[in-house]
Amino acid sequence: MSDMHIPDGYIDIGLAVLFGALSVAILSLAARRVGRTVPESRAPLLGVVAAGIFAAQMLDWPIPGGTSAHFVGGAFAAILLGPHLGSLCVATVVTIQALVFGDGGLLVLGANVFNMAIVEVYVGYGLYRLLAPYGEYRAAFAAGWLGITAGALTAGLQLGLSSAFEYQLLTTLSIMGIGHLVLGLIEGAITAVVYRFLAEARPDLRPTADAEVSLS
Amino acid sequence: MSDTLPNWLPRALAVLVALTLLAPVFGWAAGAVGYAEPLENAAEATGATGSVEAVEIALMPDYGVAGLGAAPGTFVSAVVGTALTLVVAGAIGRLLGTDPDAD
Numbered sequence: 001m002s003d004m005h006i007p008d009g010y011i012d013i014g015l016a017v018l019f020g021a022l023s024v025a026i027l028s029l030a031a032r033r034v035g036r037t038v039p040e041s042r043a044p045l046l047g048v049v050a051a052g053i054f055a056a057q058m059l060d061w062p063i064p065g066g067t068s069a070h071f072v073g074g075a076f077a078a079i080l081l082g083p084h085l086g087s088l089c090v091a092t093v094v095t096i097q098a099l100v101f102g103d104g105g106l107l108v109l110g111a112n113v114f115n116m117a118i119v120e121v122y123v124g125y126g127l128y129r130l131l132a133p134y135g136e137y138r139a140a141f142a143a144g145w146l147g148i149t150a151g152a153l154t155a156g157l158q159l160g161l162s163s164a165f166e167y168q169l170l171t172t173l174s175i176m177g178i179g180h181l182v183l184g185l186i187e188g189a190i191t192a193v194v195y196r197f198l199a200e201a202r203p204d205l206r207p208t209a210d211a212e213v214s215l216s
Numbered sequence: 217m218s219d220t221l222p223n224w225l226p227r228a229l230a231v232l233v234a235l236t237l238l239a240p241v242f243g244w245a246a247g248a249v250g251y252a253e254p255l256e257n258a259a260e261a262t263g264a265t266g267s268v269e270a271v272e273i274a275l276m277p278d279y280g281v282a283g284l285g286a287a288p289g290t291f292v293s294a295v296v297g298t299a300l301t302l303v304v305a306g307a308i309g310r311l312l313g314t315d316p317d318a319d
Contacts, residue, residue: 003253003255004255005255006255007268007269007270007271008268008269008270008271009267009268009269010259010264010267010268031312034312035312043306043309043310044222044225044306044309045222045309046305046306046308046309047301047302047303047304047305047306047307047309048225048228048229048232048302048306049305050301050302050304050305051232051298051299051301051302051305052228052231052232052235053301054297054298054301055232055235055236055239055294055297055298056235058235058236058239058242058243058279058290058293058294058297059235059238059239059242060242060243060245060246061242061246085309085312088308088312089305092301092304092305092308093301093305096297096300096301096304097297098271098274099271099273099274100274100275100276100296100297100300101274101275101276101277101278101279101293101297102270102271102274102276102277102278103278103279105269105271106271106273152254155255156258159255159258159264164262164264164267165258165259165262165264166262166263166264168261168262171258171261171262172258172262175254175257175258175261176254176255176258178254179253179254179257180254183254202224205224
């Protein structure tokens with residue numbers, strides 16, 4: 001059930017420290033940007049979205065041909081909560097998965113947070129904002145699809161620059177990138193469908209109803 | 217706080233319960249396929265598979281519970297993980313500083 005969760009031993013310690021420091025710095029900035037802009041009645045939304053992402057990640061969809069996929073949810077969190085709160089949301093999920101369930105290593109926790117809670121979230125959100133004028137749900141699909149692919153490429157970069165993978169950067173980038181470019185279609189579809197359902201059932205939860213979603 | 221709980225919360229919690237109930241079913245189905253993911257494929261292609269170091273302090277490694285079978289263990293893990301995430305992320309939301317005037 002690991003998907004993009006890199007275990008300890010796969011990434012060289014120097015890279016793990018570098019991405020750990022980057023993650024702490026970016027999440028600190030995100031927390032500062034969120035500031036006191038979360039409406040009190042919407043604070044539980046962060047908990048519910050994070051818990052939903054955790055639970056959804058446990059649903060491994062078997063795919064004929066010998067692979068599986070599960071919803072990662074970075075772009076979904078970004079669209080619904082805004083990029084800064086979305087990144088904190090996914091970082092919480094990734095941290096609990098590592099500490100309690102051993103899904104993803106502890107030394108490489110910062111790298112996993114960087115891939116799934118920062119790259120996937122901010123790339124997904126940027127694509128959503130860019131494409132939303134051409135269709136909100138199509139934009140959500142592209143955000144989920146290409147957001148997870150971007151996160152996977154970052155993971156491929158980290159693996160390919162590490163000794164355990166014999167510095168075979170081209171191999172790791174191509175396997176992670178192409179693999180998630182295909183599996184990401186499912187991520188995009190789930191992101192668009194769940195977002196559409198939520199937007200129609202509860203329009204008050206749409207990002208436009210939340211002050212945090214702006215990139216300011 | 218209770219007077220500010222949104223009316224969508226009960227339905228959202230019901231969805232979470234449904235997801236946790238589904239977790240063992242999906243776990244069994246994915247296991248039956250005998251799948252490999254891109255990360256595992258990359259490790260196999262480069263000979264990195266032997267480098268994995270397990271997280272020793274994990275209380276419920278690989279989403280299982282010692283002494284329980286696969287399905288019950290997955291279910292308990294789903295319940296514990298979902299509840300823990302709900303509490304921790306909810307607390308972070310409040311700690312970040314909510315603005316009662318922002319509604």
